[in-house]
Amino acid sequence: MSTFSDPFTLSPELAAIAKRWINTYSGRNSLAVTQLFSTSDAVTYIGSDEGELFVGDAVRDSFAAFTNGQVKLVPENVEATGYEAGNFGWAYTTLTIFAPEADMRVNFRNTFIFSLEDAVWRIVHIHNSNPKPNMEAMGYASPHLEKLAAAAGKDEIILGNTGIASVMFTDIVDSTALAAATGDAKWSRIVTGHVATITAQVAAHSGNLVKSLGDGTLSTFGSASAAMQAAKAIMQDTAGGQTEPHLRLRIGIHTGDVVEAQGDFLGTVVNKAARVAAAASPDEIRVSDATRAMIGGQADFTFDDATNMRLKGLEGEHLIYRLEWAS
Template sequence: MTQPVRPSPELIAVVRRWNEAVHAKDSAALSNMLSTSEYLRYQGSAEGESWSGSLFRKGFPDHVAEIPEYDWDEHSLEAFECGAVGWAHCVATLRFASNEKAMVHRFTFVLHLEDGVWKIVHCHVSNPVPNMEKIGIEHKALDALVAAARDGFRQDQREGMASVMFTDIVNSSAIAEMLGDRIWTDAVQKHLDLARDTIEAQNGKLVKSLGDGTMSSFSSARAALTAAAELQRRNAEEPDEPPLQIRIGIHTGDVIQTDDDFFGTVVNKAARVAAAAAPGEICVSDATQLLVGGPSELTFSAPRSVTLKGLPGDHRIFGLKW
């Protein structure tokens, strides 16, 4: 039976001890927290900071000793575990005494139980680069949908595991301009009705629709993937012109109920996974894929590593073949 993915307060404490040891330049603690495996890996933010095995384990304390003094402001830290494997991501602002610059840093960790003790087997440090600088655009549609979902937060939402799905019509602005407002409005409404029917047929809940996108939630990861595949199939079979292509993203995690956030980081990551999907593609996070792993009628493409806006490090996503 597949072991469940669950949040890990224990690993949050481990990662905080690691961050404190780096800040304090505690070489003994740093060496003790690293795996003894030769598959140990580290990827830093600068060119050339890519080390492995004993070289990393022996040399990292000296590397840390060279870091100028800095102030540390942690913004977020999450950790999860599944059996003997765990992972965490952290976002923090560091202000270095050498130049007084405040820089956002993102850290990801992979940990493994070795003789009953959690050890770090992979660490990745990065600095975010704005989309405008990297690809010349900023993605806005999914951000607006996330904001709308938060505005529509209801206190009767249940806590627990949820799979959150985002859909988005590709090149909607260009198509709307070509069709005109009236025809485009009718086309979008027809698509949203199709999405609602497909989502509810799998016992999902359409949380919010905004413009040409939707956000929905499912209590079952398998149901979310089934709905996504069916929506892509039904959308592809629509006879209307021009054909609409959609991208879909799904992420699974614990629902966190607060006064100002609908699904916590789960909704944000689901939106980012959707933004990473190509036209006509369904992308799912590694957590979602893991929950439906093993023998299944669901098949996936090979995983690929991507960066997700606002989330630290690299993330593995899978394409669901529909």
Template sequence: MIKTSPELLAVTERWFDAIRYRRTHVLKDYLSDSAELRFIGTGEDEFWRGQVVRDGVGDFIGEMPEPDVWEVLEAEAFENGETGWSAFLHKVGFPGLGDSFIVRTVLVFVLEGASWKIINRHASLPFPNVEFVGSEQLAIQSLVNAALNDGPELLQTEGLASVLFTDVEGSTTLAEAMGNQSWSALIDQHFQTVEGIVAAHRGQFVKSLGDGTLSSFQSANEALLAAIDMQEAVNLTDMEPRLGLRVGIHTGEVVLARGDFFGTVVNKAARITSSANAGEILVSDETRAMVSGHHEFKFVDAKSVTLKGLPKDHTVYRLQWAR
């Protein structure tokens, strides 16, 4: 049975972190020992097999300059028994080379003992079909466009919503220390707790994102109560190690497309979460204003922050949650 895999998503994120932050000596540890290992790059002759990949991957990646632009645009992972795969879309740029560009990577995994190992890595750069085969090949994109334009069940304006992100501080280090299987069990249990809390407060659990989650609430009041319950659940749990949970909330107009939420409000909520410390709930000024008549909430430490990718400074508040 095919299912989404937070474990493989976390493994893939650590693989890319090692590339981005030049920890190239650990890359071979992610690769299968099988002779069927394949490493396919973006260059014309970059199709390598087996031991030569394990011996050379560190130096190969090490020859790449450190990127000054690195943005994850798409990320997903799945598993089916002892096989799994992940697909990532990155925006990457290097100093002195002009505009950034898109890199698409697919990793295929096999379970070797208790660890997931890469058996096939395939990276590609977008290349216009018309330059390759002489035609644009628009059939699939036309179906996508038609669904977006004409499918009310796939694209609809949801109106005002309070968007809540969670994130686990230091998750990469924690996952490496615990091992993939233990980390996966811990984060899966955490996701189940978060999803249950969201449902209890009449919210919509949209998706998990590596070590974080995205949820939406029609009521700002319920979003704040859910955030408090999430922090209290982490604080009261007997699980070890205890997770350092960060929560960020922003309220505004959202758009639902193919089961996912989009819009500036989503981006801002995510950036607010990144500004929080472990154990904190940070709330935008817009969300605070929505619950100004609810005296059960206490907001402290108002501060002006710069949120990556968003113009101007933004005022955020810390919501006190300890009862």
């Protein structure tokens, strides 16, 4: 039996070049931007806007013209990881772009593919995307959350004595790409450790971990405040992790009476919690209006970005809030 040998190694050099391209692009340095591209006719760029697909000289010409514009862009929180194997390499970045004149911030992700040309790494492909929640962008929830919600119906859920349960879903952002980059064995160890961290925090806040499926988890709590404290602690633990890949989560919480209506209403509460989680952006905790109302004016929690939106499979619009978690 042959053993697969991973040809890719971490490349701080390619990560640095990816960051350099972002900084020169944001700084409107047209010469530096175009010189980082390959001279090949195969060079391509795919952007997040309609029609942003350029090939060959069109890539170099469009960026040379665009970077000579007057709009100021400021990259923030840029993180990059690169890999290389022989004359080929790739990198990915996550960042926020701030436009001071418009007072707007937009989250972005970039993927770079490099070739080694005359001993110099050149960019042959860039894919730029704006990571919106699936529910907002395409009207469907994360398949991980869908599967987890369906699987939960097969288990006995311990609710406590009140009949009111706060249901919490957690989901790792970009888990498919991270699993492919790290390999099955390492990813399995990462997910096992991640679920162990969540299990400990859920228990510490008197909750019950109902199920984990892949990289997602479903838990229930006897109170909304306990669920939100657990969610904040989980986010803080994850953000403080020092290992690679660095995990980013989305968490959703919904609260409802799951006793009087028996199984059917239990399913509705669980399904809505999954939809709320799917509406969250990376590094966000989103809670339903019902969960927010449970804690009244408690000073322990801060909410913002109240948003009315449609949730798949549920009638009407639903008010959800972002729960701040950074200490």
